[in-house]
Amino acid sequence: MPEKFLQPYNPAETEPRLYEAWETSGYFNPDTCIANGTTPADAETFSMVLPPPNVTGRLHMGHALMLAIQDAFTRYHRMQGKRTLWLPGTDHAAIATQSVVEKQLRKDENKSRHDIGRDELLKRIEQFANESHDTIVSQLKVMGASVDWSREAFTLDEVRSRAVRTVFKRMYDDGLIYRGHRIVNWDPKGQTTISDDEVIYQEEKATFYYFTYGPFTIGTARPETKFGDKYVVMHPDDPRYKEWKHGQHIDLEWINGPITATVIKDTSIDMAFGTGVMTITPWHSAVDFDIAERHELDKEQIIDEYGKLLPIAGEFAGVKIAEARPKIVEKLREKGLLVKEEPYTHNIATAERTGGIIEPQIKLQWFIDVNREVPGHGKSLKELMLEPVRTSKIRIIPDHFEKTYFHWIENLRDWCISRQIWYGHRVPVWYRGESIAVGQEPEGEGWTQDEDTLDTWFSSGLWTFSTLGWPDPTNDFETYHPTDLLETGHDILFFWVARMILMTEYAVGTIPFRAVYLHGLVRDAQGRKMSKSLGNNLDPLDVAGKFGADAARMALVVGNTPGTDLRISEDKVKGYKHFANKLWNIARFVLENAGKELASEFSEGRKTRPSGTEPSVEETPALVPADIAHLNALNTLTAEVTEDFENYRIYLAAEKLYHYAWHELADKILEESKPIFAGDDAAAKTSRAQLLLLLLDRTLRLLHPFMPFVTEEIWQSLPTKDADYLMVARWPRT
């Protein structure tokens, strides 16, 4: 027995050493596995992309969770002998990254991005992104992620940029990408548009005002937008207003004097809400915009990009919304036009990244049309997104998220893809006078590129195939696409998963992945979200340093049902550190007792077995019936655990293995072995020694996907070792 077993298991010493050894072995790269015969060249593939972490800083517990789950699947399939690729990378995360650097700039130098200019800002962002990248890579290694570093990608590198330009051009040529004046979510704080999915609604208590508007009473929560309102809208079937005709003009007194209003009848009006009459502000409301479009009404901007009123507001021009509102109400009251005020609760739209209050604006932006028929497909992008999930070509786990997915698509509107920020893929469009060029800069003088950048999800939407070298017809693309599994948080089902399906169905004509495994949110022991302000963040590096990455991984995986939030505390992780030590001591016992019994047999008898195969029962000396029963019991468990992996129930597999190792192997089998080894029945001793080695070997194999380090470290000392690393040893068969 190696002397190391005399000390308690020491993850801090073991883990970095083993990761380095694995990395040096090259086995993270499937090509190496084929080159040295570990994996047959014609083996079935298993491929998965790592959801690229944002280069905005450090990894958090949610990342640790995704790594634990994904590495478990990857190691399981690798041990199954598959040609296994887990492809890593990072995401430039345009808005998120730029806003971190901008905040820092403001704090350190009290400067805005306009003070230092586009080039200088980009330089600083790139530096920050590089630092974050390095931190993230080292954290991935600490967690034991068996990713193929030779294929690492970045959403903003050259290969990925080419994929972005290619898809953009194709979509433009197909009429699916268009530029137009449409109502968008404008973030006055970030000075950019954002997509519908980046809007966070927050409840706000406000006042609802009723004003006299000619013969009508209108209600509004936003009096400051009402300056330009010259259309008064009601439902065509509303009996209260049936004497008013569509298109009829009415002269009335309004905020800044007399105006002429036009009556519009539209069925979108809710007769039961307020007075059933409203005036519209098409420039600053999506609903109003739609009404205006339907009836071809004028649209006028009231509020500027900084949230200040424009000259149309007369005396209020240049005043911020929050200041202007009470003053405007006061003026209307003085004019006798205020009917009443009511307390009112509604949701205000805020920007996910900056917290700015969204002001809808009409802007000239780039959009992806989700309803237009895709040439050659006879279907819209919406339908292309629905179909593979509806027909189960893509399986979502847990499956009830399919309903959420469908519901989202039904409500989906055109996707605004242009952003007024500097970091990211620049919109690949060039202008010269009336001419426009798409995809790449044309020859000749005088072309200027569009100032905007693309929504970061445009490039991450291509991730499963851009990482494999598309649009070139690479071997990797041929071999590994579609990928087998996408594992990610359920909170980005729409942001990312849906967009990958859209982009892949469109650009490649296939599904991006066969299954989507959605994990939940990691919460603290009290069930609260982990956040900086609460100070309840657990740093995965701290936790792994204190208890070992194996322990952290187990704590994140055991009992963690997909789609459900997970509570975690240091105590929980500590429990699995104890488990790692338990395995260590099981090994010590087995090697001490069984090793002695079988000293010569293993070292001599097994050298002829081909590498990567497990000793079969037939090769072993005859086991006594009691020992055969133990072996059969583990066979049953092996079958169950394998089945669990195949059906994405790794949370059960991990729990069963924990229970088996501790309460069956250690508590029962080891205990009953003591009198056997102390006795003088030679056949029973040999049989039991043989059995214990087999059980330990197999238990380590089964646990390896969850606790790669401690299992590898023990396995290296086993006489049953039949490959250079457990990582590429064979999964037990029954």
Place this chain on the structure above:
RNA sequence: GCGCUCUUAGCUCAGUUGGUUAGAGCGUACGCUUCACACGCGUAAGGUCAUAGGUUCGAAUCCUAUAGAGCGCACCA
């Protein structure tokens, strides 16, 4: 408003296609320096599976309703 989920031991959660006496971890109580491990071992207590009804030979599991908790989407001017 539309949609989804949850309610099981003191706590956190499993429970796969409906099938013996409903499980685990943590915690609790009591006892153990037992020669693998005190990062340990043994024993024990603890559940009308939210409530009401239904389907079934059989329900924690399927259906309906009610109550409570949470989440997503949309949004009202």
